[in-house]
Amino acid sequence: xxxxLILGLGNPLLKDDGIGPRVIRAIKSGELPPDVCAVExxxxxxxxxxxxxxxxxVIVIDxxxxxxxxxxxxxxxxxxxxxxxxxxxxxxxxxxxVLKMAYFYGxxxxxxxIGVEPEDITFSLHLSRVVESKVSYxxxxxxxxxxxxxxxxxx
Numbered sequence: 001x002x003x004x005l006i007l008g009l010g011n012p013l014l015k016d017d018g019i020g021p022r023v024i025r026a027i028k029s030g031e032l033p034p035d036v037c038a039v040e041x042x043x044x045x046x047x048x049x050x051x052x053x054x055x056x057x058v059i060v061i062d063x064x065x066x067x068x069x070x071x072x073x074x075x076x077x078x079x080x081x082x083x084x085x086x087x088x089x090x091x092x093x094x095x096x097x098v099l100k101m102a103y104f105y106g107x108x109x110x111x112x113x114i115g116v117e118p119e120d121i122t123f124s125l126h127l128s129r130v131v132e133s134k135v136s137y138x139x140x141x142x143x144x145x146x147x148x149x150x151x152x153x154x155x
Contacts, residue, residue: 064115
């Protein structure tokens, strides 16, 4: 069974909406432990459905409109989305529906959402400077989370 699935949601053609795929590309430039899989999912559940059904933990990276300043990083569980006043996950609503379907089929992974407040969502292949500056922090959060979930020395 897959222990950790890391999903990068978002459209890399829409500037800061591409934070999820950008983080996955950075993760894939290094080595991952054998029980960890990183997927650049875009906005389609077909890219990760089979993996979702077989994993224990999911870490999701996406843009999140939470009302904070651009570049704000939110780390939360699906049930805590209401904590962020007027939150609007750009892809998470779709992801939460997919998660409910997975629950129906017996998969109940622990989910951590890492949302990043976008500065700009217009056509561009590049993140804004403020969001780009958060990539290394997000990578460190993911590494720490994986270290908590896997045996010592595996990452």
